[in-house]
Structure formats: C-alpha cells, structure tokens
Amino acid sequence: MTAVLPSTEQVWDWLGEVPDPEIPVVSVTELGIVREVRWEGETLLVAVTPTYSGCPATSVIDLMIETRLREKGISDLRLERRLSPPWTTDWVTDAARDKLRAYGIAPPVDGTASDGLMAGRAARLSGRSNLVIACPRCGSSHTERVSQFGSTPCKASYRCRDCLEPFDYFKCH
Amino acid sequence: MPSLPDAATPDVVALAERAAAAQGHDPHVADVALKPAFFDWLCRMGDNSLVLGHRISEWCGHGPVLEEDIALANTALDLIGHTQMWLGLAAEVEGAGRDADQLAFLRDAMKFRNLKLLELPNGDMAVTLMREFLFDAFHYELLTALTRSSSPRVAEIAAKALKEVSYHLERSSDLVVRLGDGTEESHARMQAALNKLWPYTGEMFAADAVDDAVAEAGIAPALADLLPLWQRTVAEVLDEATLVQPEQRFDAQSGGKQGRHTEHLGYILAEMQFLQRAYPGASW
Numbered sequence: 001m002t003a004v005l006p007s008t009e010q011v012w013d014w015l016g017e018v019p020d021p022e023i024p025v026v027s028v029t030e031l032g033i034v035r036e037v038r039w040e041g042e043t044l045l046v047a048v049t050p051t052y053s054g055c056p057a058t059s060v061i062d063l064m065i066e067t068r069l070r071e072k073g074i075s076d077l078r079l080e081r082r083l084s085p086p087w088t089t090d091w092v093t094d095a096a097r098d099k100l101r102a103y104g105i106a107p108p109v110d111g112t113a114s115d116g117l118m119a120g121r122a123a124r125l126s127g128r129s130n131l132v133i134a135c136p137r138c139g140s141s142h143t144e145r146v147s148q149f150g151s152t153p154c155k156a157s158y159r160c161r162d163c164l165e166p167f168d169y170f171k172c173h
Numbered sequence: 174m175p176s177l178p179d180a181a182t183p184d185v186v187a188l189a190e191r192a193a194a195a196q197g198h199d200p201h202v203a204d205v206a207l208k209p210a211f212f213d214w215l216c217r218m219g220d221n222s223l224v225l226g227h228r229i230s231e232w233c234g235h236g237p238v239l240e241e242d243i244a245l246a247n248t249a250l251d252l253i254g255h256t257q258m259w260l261g262l263a264a265e266v267e268g269a270g271r272d273a274d275q276l277a278f279l280r281d282a283m284k285f286r287n288l289k290l291l292e293l294p295n296g297d298m299a300v301t302l303m304r305e306f307l308f309d310a311f312h313y314e315l316l317t318a319l320t321r322s323s324s325p326r327v328a329e330i331a332a333k334a335l336k337e338v339s340y341h342l343e344r345s346s347d348l349v350v351r352l353g354d355g356t357e358e359s360h361a362r363m364q365a366a367l368n369k370l371w372p373y374t375g376e377m378f379a380a381d382a383v384d385d386a387v388a389e390a391g392i393a394p395a396l397a398d399l400l401p402l403w404q405r406t407v408a409e410v411l412d413e414a415t416l417v418q419p420e421q422r423f424d425a426q427s428g429g430k431q432g433r434h435t436e437h438l439g440y441i442l443a444e445m446q447f448l449q450r451a452y453p454g455a456s457w
Contacts, residue, residue, distance in 0.1 A: 053333055054254025083258070084329035086336060147240035148344060149247040157240060173336055 008037045021060045025103040032091025047082040052153035089172045101136045106169040135160035199326040210386035219259030220287035226252030251337040258330045278449035282438045289429035290373035292438040299362035306345035310406040311377045313342045314399045323391030346410045353414025375424025
C-alpha cells in the first residue's frame with residue numbers, strides 16, 4: 001500500500017506555523033529562509049538557507065522544522081542547507097514586516113544591504129544618508145544608529161531621538 | 174570617510190544556477206590530483222576564520238563599551254560560521270571521514286594553516302581593530318574574487334561570507350579612522366598597533382605551491398592580483414585616519430600558512446580544544 005503523501009502546499013502551510021526562535025512573531029517561511037519543499041519519491045526534502053553564517057538559531061530552526069513535520073506524520077525527511085542564492089532581507093514578506101514593527105523591531109528597508117549600491121553605501125558611511133528608519137514605537141523618523149551590530153546577528157541597534165527608546169533594526173543583508 | 178571598495182552584488186542568480194547544475198557534484202571535489210592542495214587551501218580559509226574568530230571572541234564580556242562588545246561578538250560569530258563552511262568542505266574534499274569539528278578541535282598547531290597575523294594576542298583595542306581592518310581589507314577582496322571561482326561550492330560559500338565581511342570592513346575601517354584621527358592617545362596607540370602588525374601583512378599575498386595549484390585550477394585568484402586592491406583601501410583609510418604607513422618591509426613574517434606558527438597559537442588551541450581533548454566525542 002502506498003501512503004498518500006501530503007501536498008507540498010500543505011507542507012508549506014505547516015512550515016508557516018514554525019516560528020523563528022529568536023523573533024517568534026514571524027515564521028520561518030515569512031523570513032524567506034525556507035527555499036524549497038519537494039518530494040523525492042517518498043522522502044520530503046526541505047531546503048533551508050541560513051540568515052547569517054554563524055547564526056546560532058540555525059540548528060534550532062532545523063530542529064523545530066523537523067519536529068513540526070514529524071508531528072504531522074512525515075517520517076521520511078531530509079533537511080538540506082542551501083547557501084545559494086544567499087539569503088537577503090528582500091525575501092522577508094510584507095506581512096512579516098508589519099509583525100516585526102508591531103513587535104518593536106524596525107523592519108529592513110530594501111535596497112540598503114551592505115552589498116547594495118555604492119551611492120547608498122557611501123551616503124551611509126559619510127553620515128549623509130537619507131535612509132529613514134522609523135521608530136517602531138512612536139513612528140518618528142528622528143532616529144539614530146547606535147551600532148550596526150545588535151542583539152542577534154540580523155539586527156542593528158538604533159535609538160529614537162523623540163521618544164528616547166532604544167530599538168532593534170532588522171538590518172539589510 | 175574613505176571610499177571603500179564597491180561591494181558589487183555577486184550575480185546570485187547565475188551562481189545558484191551553476192550550483193544547481195553541478196547538483197552538488199563539484200568537479201574539483203573529486204579531483205584526486207588536486208586534492209592535497211585543495212584540502213590545504215580550504216584549511217587555510219577555515220583556519221584564518223577560526224583563529225581570528227576565536228581571538229575576537231576573547232573580547233566577549235570585556236569590550237570597552239556594550240555596543241563594541243556586541244559588535245565584536247557578532248563578528249566572531251560570523252567568522253566561526255565561515256569556519257564551519259570552509260572546514261566542512263575541506264573535510265569533504267579530504268574524504269577521510271573527518272568533519273569540520275574534528276579538523277577544528279583535533280589538529281595540532283603544526284597542522285593549522287592560518288596566517289601568523291591572526292594568532293597574535295589581541296593586545297589593546299587598537300591592536301584588535303587594526304588587525305581586523307588589515308585582514309578585512311584583504312578578506313573582502315579575496316572573497317569577492319572567490320565568488321567567481323571555478324568551484325561552485327567555493328563560490329557559494331564566498332558569496333555568503335562576503336555579505337558579512339562587508340559589514341566587518343565597514344566597521345573596522347570606520348573605527349580605524351575615528352581612533353586614528355581621534356585623541357592624541359588613541360592616535361598614538363593606533364600608530365603603534367600599525368607598526369607592530371605591519372611586518373605580518375605580507376604573508377596574505379605570499380603565494381606558495383598550494384596557492385599556485387588552486388589558482389591554476391581557477392578555484393582561487395592569484396594572490397598577487399589582490400595586492401594593489403588591498404594597498405589602495407589601506408592607503409585611503411590610513412590617510413583619512415592620519416596614520417603613517419610604516420616604511421619597514423611588510424613581509425618580514427611568514428610561515429603560518431605552512432604550519433610554522435608563533436608560540437601564541439598553542440595557547441589558543443589549548444583553550445579552544447581542551448574539551449574535545451579531555452572528553453573525546455563529547456556533545457550536548
């Protein structure tokens with residue numbers, strides 16, 4: 001007897017319920033780190049890409065994905081770490097950006113990644129950037145960068161100069 | 174601010190297509206004739222990241238201000254992530270049943286292939302930052318060239334690492350400028366750090382038979398080609414930082430890539446490898 005395999009759409013839905021361990025308001029699919037779901041015969045392949053190479057959450061994420069799919073009855077499972085194309089914050093969904101903001105983390109501003117255009121980069125380096133990172137608490141655009149490295153590899157530290165609250169910015173990558 | 178090298182986005186789509194076409198079967202990975210050199214070169218890549226990452230991690234909990242402490246820990250984490258990728262591929266190429274952890278934790282100092290520059294003690298913040306900058310400027314150019322490697326596996330690791338190293342270079346060059354062109358005290362310390370580290374920088378560009386073999390295979394660039402790019406970045410940043418490039422030779426120190434290290438590496442390994450040496454196979 002051949003078991004009826006769940007559709008890949010169904011698997012994507014299940015993965016949409018797996019939260020990021022560090023930022024639990026967004027799921028691994030909303031972060032854009034699940035790159036492919038495919039049946040290879042009766043083996044389910046799930047390709048996951050790391051956000052940052054050294055991100056300690058990577059192995060936890062793999063474990064959570066595996067646990068979730070096993071709960072759903074998938075026992076023949078292969079997780080693949082896929083490096084290319086490398087993850088970019090451009091893959092974070094719009095819904096996730098709203099959730100990040102509501103959670104107190106300013107979402108990434110597209111096109112400002114460190115490997116982006118030279119003009120934007122030079123403007124940032126020289127402090128003449130017109131890049132607006134709005135405060136996720138009060139909405140003010142009167143903010144300043146404290147450090148480009150924050151509480152996790154994917155975040156930078158900012159401060160609002162109006163409400164004076166520090167906040168995390170999900171930095172572009 | 175200095176004009177940093179333009180961080181052009183690698184052609185990620187083409188890269189992914191190449192990786193997919195290779196189906197995980199990189200022709201170089203199974204090339205028996207190339208194996209000794211390819212393995213050695215991958216260990217150099219991995220060991221550079223591992224040793225510098227370990228050195229930088231020593232600042233964790235000791236940074237002069239919280240933001241610097243966090244930035245240093247983040248940088249170290251990136252480098253350890255790169256180590257897992259490079260040594261993981263090295264182990265695969267070697268095909269002797271070892272994995273990245275075994276290469277990191279069970280090799281002795283003479284088997285380590287990192288640059289001597291990276292194993293020197295952290296010293297003060299000036300030495301730490303100047304070392305990072307001098308290496309970042311090289312690392313950035315090397316990884317940029319490696320995104321065009323004839324090995325799809327090497328190219329994809331480089332493309333991933335390059336994104337993070339762009340941040341490293343941005344931060345270290347920014348701090349070299351701010352501290353070099355800072356107070357009398359910070360300026361003096363940065364100049365002293367530069368003078369101390371300068372003789373170790375030439376090793377980055379000193380090619381030997383291993384470098385020649387991987388360059389010949391199209392896996393890695395000729396190191397000499399990276400020198401003018403590095404010199405340009407270094408000259409611009411030092412100029413902005415009001416620091417003076419030492420007149421002494423920059424290649425007086427070498428040997429790390431061939432396994433001839435300073436005494437300092439042994440102390441790093443004693444700390445880093447203790448657990449796996451004392452409790453072989455321990456995991457948690």
